[in-house]
Amino acid sequence: MVVVPGALAGPSDAGRGSAPPRALLIDRQPLFLAALGSLLASPPLNADVLVTTKSNEALEIAGTRDVDLVLCDVRAEPVAAAELPAMLAGRLPGLRVILLADQEDEPLLLNALQCGAAGFFTKDTPVAEFLEGVAAVVSGHFTVGRGLLRQVLAMMSGDAEVPPKTELKRLTTAELGILRMVGRAESVKKIAQQRGISQKTVRNHLASIYRKLAVRNRTEAMLWAARMGLAQPET
Incomplete structure (x- = not known):
């Protein structure tokens, strides 16, 4: 995993101090949502977890609840995942967004690298690395899963100008x-x-x-x- 320190750090008063982070999860698959929610709600993060299968509902939740972190599937609908960081930032300055994808959706993550999200991981990332990355994002850093990055770089070296x-x-x-x-x-x-x-x-x-x-x-x-x-x- 690659961590760029403070790359997307927000205002110093963002978040809820030393309290466990409140995480909002967005994914089309309820079973994956349940598994991810259980993982984040357990130590070491002990997050307060909210879930939804629709990205437009996530915007509504963010407008009424204090959310520190959003983890969103790159194929979220109806609002495109790449558009969420900017839209959420207008509602909750300092909120962090992590985009997740299945292996076959890695090109979508590549296209979203400049969307303002603070983390990028595929869903086959080792649990320990993923949790470390989430903690880094909550602390204000930018993270890219190591396995994802290697494959993205290989794709870029073959296709890009x-x-x-x-x-x-x-x-x-x-x-x-x-x-x-x-x-x-x-x-x-x-x-x-x-x-x-x-x-x-x-x-x-x-x-x-x-x-x-x-x-x-x-x-x-x-x-x-x-x-x-x-x-x-x-x-």
Whole structure:
């Protein structure tokens, strides 16, 4: 799993303090809703769970209840899942949205990467990783399931327009090495450990990479690396 610290952090007074989060779940399948609700209501999250099978009903609930987190199937109807983050933000500033998808719906998650959601996971994500990701989102971070990210990057590297190679010449040797690791979904901590530098130095390199490549965040840098063929595992 990749966590981008504070990428979508909202107002400091968002949420309900130290109380367990209130989560609103949206999915077309009642059985999945029941299983997911039970998981989130149990430790370590102990969430107060609300459920609905319709995305328009979720908007109504968000208008009348204090909700901290929305977990929504990417095929939610009748309001498209990719439209929900912006619509919900107008009702509850600071509310976080996580989009979920079956494996065959990964392209829909790719198309929704810039919709304003704070987390993206496929439904086959390991439970421990998923719960860690949900907790990170509740804390104000941006998360992408590791398995999903690898497949999305592979798809992007084959289908997307390739950026000009002249862009690579702007990067130093160290920055290029770090970009390769970012493309493989390595965490800041792991990059620092493998390169023998501090996490602060890694973040400084990332800031320089973003500026030189004209990308806004780590997710866009990952996609850029994939399109350039830099995300391949080392042999």
